[in-house]
Amino acid sequence: MSDAEFRSGFVTFVGRPNVGKSTLTNALVGEKVAITSDKPQTTRRAIRGILTRPSGQLVIVDTPGIHKPRTLLGQRLNDLVEQVLGDVDVIGFLVPATDKVGPGDRRIAESLDGYGRARKVAIVTKTDIASRDQITERLMEVDSLREDWAAVIPLSAVAGEQLDVLADELLTLMPEGPALYEEGVVTDESVEDRIAEIIREAALEGVRDELPHSIAVTVEDIAEREDGEITDIHANIVVERDSQKGIIIGHKGSRLRDVGSRARAQIEPLVGTKVFLKLHVRIAKEWQRDPKQLGRLGF
């Protein structure tokens, strides 16, 4: 038997907001590298998650969901996805088994024509909460969206079903090449950026309507104390209006305290010490529509 060559390359998952792209990225990587929530437009950056196997390495670029933009931020998120799509070796198109394929899905599937270089894989996800009939129907709908699917795979990122089937398929579609990251590396996100995202995820829990879109988080300072046992972290939760600030803070600060303790539980294992987390809530009026503010927030 001859040694198969090591394969490596880039894959990104596309689909409407909330279909489960980040959850799938984390499930494949085996660690949380991208935050997830039940609110649309959770992901706002191209986050790399890395999966290394004896046979090859996948660099998974998690991107925002493609949607009709209503703000400058929304436009920039769609542009970011477009950029990533032009660079990857494989595009995984996601639809949840639970929802009928709609015009939004169809538009995204058709737009993949613009990326001729990439192989395309269709993924029907959330099979753990769908009936057999729904899964069958979705597989048929998705299959007919394009003629060039390299594979059509049903899976559940939450229940961990069929993840190996997808990983194997993606690896065989990658070009031959050396590993791009050392073994054991799961992301190239900085600790600071991961902390900001963990705080944003905690802040997203339990808020509704326009508020999830209005929340941004910046980390101002991370400093380990001399005894090496505590890390002090100062971060800003940015919102767009005074009323939103009130909601985030909650009655006598109760909501903000909850956000802080939820975030801290995830930050401590990341930095490896106890964490003293100081959260400030600030207002940046209409930041999603303001190029200057967007720049300041890293978009």
Ligand SMILES: Nc1nc2c(ncn2[C@@H]2O[C@H](COP(=O)(O)OP(=O)(O)OP(=O)(O)O)[C@@H](O)[C@H]2O)c(=O)[nH]1
């Ligand atoms: N039951 C079930 N829920 C899932 C699965 N995958 C994702 N979800 C849920 O779907 C919601 C959205 O998941 P995300 O991974 O944040 O979706 P996304 O596509 O990254 O969303 P955006 O970043 O907003 O575009 C979350 O509440 C997840 O827990 C799955 O396989 N099964």
Ligand SMILES: [Mg+2]
């Ligand atoms: Mg996401």
